[in-house]
Amino acid sequence: MLEVQGLAKSFGLQAIFKNFSLYLPQGRFTVLVGPSGCGKSTLFDCLTGMVCPDQGRIVWQGNATAHLGGVAAYMQQKDMLLPWLTLGENALLPVQAKPRALKNMKQAKEKLARIFEKIGLTGFQTHYPDQVSGGMRQRCALARTLMFDRDLVLLDEPLSALDAITRRELQGLLLMLQKEFGKTVLMITHDIEEALTLADDIILLGSAPMAILERFQPRASKPRDFSLPEFMDIKARILSRLLTEKEKIQG
Amino acid sequence: MKWSDMLFPSALILGILVLWEAFVRVMNIPAFILPPPSAIGFCAVIKAPLIWPHALTTALEIILGIVIALGTAIPLAIFMFARPGIEKGLSPFLVASQAVPVFALAPLLVIWLGYGIWSKVFMAWVIIFFPITVSLLSGLKSCDPDFRRLFTLMGAGFWMKLRLLYWPWALPQFFSGLKVGVTVATIGAVIGEWVGAQKGLGYLMIQSNARLNTELVFACILWLSAMGLGLWALVGFAEKRIMTWKNNSFIKRKDKQ
Structure with missing residues (x-):
């Protein structure tokens, strides 16, 4: 708490x-x-x-x-997606940014695939943020928030x-x-x-x-x-x- | 660039050349004062075996200058970014160093570093170093604080943020600084060669100038400009290859129209 x-x-x-x-x-x-x-x-x-x-x-x-x-995981009004990364890469950032994260990468990718499926982004992993709508970008931000894998949001x-x-x-x-x-x-x-x-x-x-x-x-x-x-x-x-x-x- | 975008500049250059040629021929100006462009072009081509080794030396000096400038400017910019206190202490010196007319240093550099390539490499380095440092530093500093917060919350340390966030964020500004740097690097190398050298396009120019071989002087200038343009294009190519996302958004915008 x-x-x-x-x-x-x-x-x-x-x-x-x-x-x-x-x-x-x-x-x-x-x-x-x-x-x-x-x-x-x-x-x-x-x-x-x-x-x-x-x-x-x-x-x-x-x-x-x-x-x-x-x-804590964090999400705000702006989607805060990096324009040089795809939606999938953006959502994986919280995993990548942790030190010594690489060994968890495979699991993280599987988890991301499940989340993307739940929030209707399957098939958009390799799109760049400015190739999709604002709603899609915010979904991706939501996926990223979940990938923080924190108890507090x-x-x-x-x-x-x-x-x-x-x-x-x-x-x-x-x-x-x-x-x-x-x-x-x-x-x-x-x-x-x-x-x-x-x-x-x-x-x-x-x-x-x-x-x-x-x-x-x-x-x-x-x-x-x-x-x-x-x-x-x-x-x-x-x-x-x-x-x-x-x-x-x-x- | 589309062909239609090239049309106007090409026509302008062609027009100037035609006027120049006509002016020289009609006024009957001696070639040692102002050679016609046709003669310069001809000279630049048939004297290529003479010019080539000199151009190679100058190119080596410039490229070494660029490489050393990258190797020093990038760590310095990152260091100043990581330690704002140091940036405050150093930036007056950086600015003051730009107030020193570097070309006035050229004779001293020859005394210190000799007639070989290193005095010229140093000149090129001095000139490129500043725009790269300043542009990279301001690129790093321009990062949106909201992104910094996001990465802090992810638990990323400074180096991780640098790799994933600050560095890519700074790339556009870094490249515009580098583009300025590489085009002016030629000037540094050539002035170094004017002051004292055994080889290089600047050396060849001084020699030809003394013999009133004006055509060859112009031919050297032509080669130098070509080298500058080549370097500029090379940086532009690297920029496109590294910052691929810019191309993506460009394609996207074209699709929308």
Whole structure:
């Protein structure tokens, strides 16, 4: 499990968060929802080592670490595929980048072939990123995320650059894969319905400084039906809180 | 390049040559002042047995200069990239070294390194070294920090990132620096030969110039330009072979149209 304890970060005089704590239970899909500019991205920057927090600890499986390099898999809005590698080579990068990885290469390739089959990329291994569509590229990024072979997965708005239909498809894939591989997932999204589709826990964040306003644990099993009153209720509550928060920022 | 793209430059060159030829003949200019292009071309071909060994020496100097420059500039650029503190310390010296007129060093180099090829190799090296270092360094530094984060999370160390990410990322800039470098390398070698040499196209030019054999001077210039172009084409060829993904996206774009 992942614990963030008393994290603080400010840029100049502006405190992004003070004494922020977060607890991620093992094997659950946690989604962070909050107004834009509330500091979600800075939190991810701290977790991934892009930014050094002023205070606080990151604890993974009982051990404090500076950041989650070598611990977490990571996927973001941009597909981040290297243009000089094929889709297959791109997805294999997490295996290749590890020291002394070459002896695992054969197994890794077999695993990749299975993943590519699951997410509908079979036959595109030898294509280059700019020869396929944006949806295909993001699928490949998803395959690469799985090839990290880590128990913890950080998703930074991974689907927000996609069109509605492709996004729906990839949400389905994310769910299937999380169930199958049993990962602990932390995801940022702006899309409340996406949060409701995927999350075991939804954490609603307030801004300036960032803090947890409310936690939701939708009870219905996945895949979910949005017409359930429970969802309409949670969605309405999240929306109204977000609007108040937004007024607070602008006010 | 398509044939139609070649048409305009070829026509321009041909036009200039025709004008030059006509000018020399109509004005009756003596050949030792300005020989007509036809005579230069003729001289460059029939004097080939004389020019060839000199061209070989100059080519050797340039190629050695390029190889040594690659062998020093690449490690230095990587070192400066790996240690930003060292880059801050070194870059003023690199820039200042470019303010020194290297051609003014040529006589000193002859004193230090002799009349053989090494003073010329050194000149070529000095000239190529800078553009390669600077272009490679800025190529390495231009890498998207989001990619750096991705590779850090993969658990890749500096050398692994260099191999898989920074180096390929820097290649386009590296090659444009190298292209500039190899074309100006000729200048370094020739000036070195002017100052003092026993062989080489620069040496042959000085000798012919003193004898008012202007045709041969021009013939040497023609050979030098051909060598420069050849090197440029060679680098371009290597660039295409190494950065194949550029060709892929090019094909893709053509397919789309």
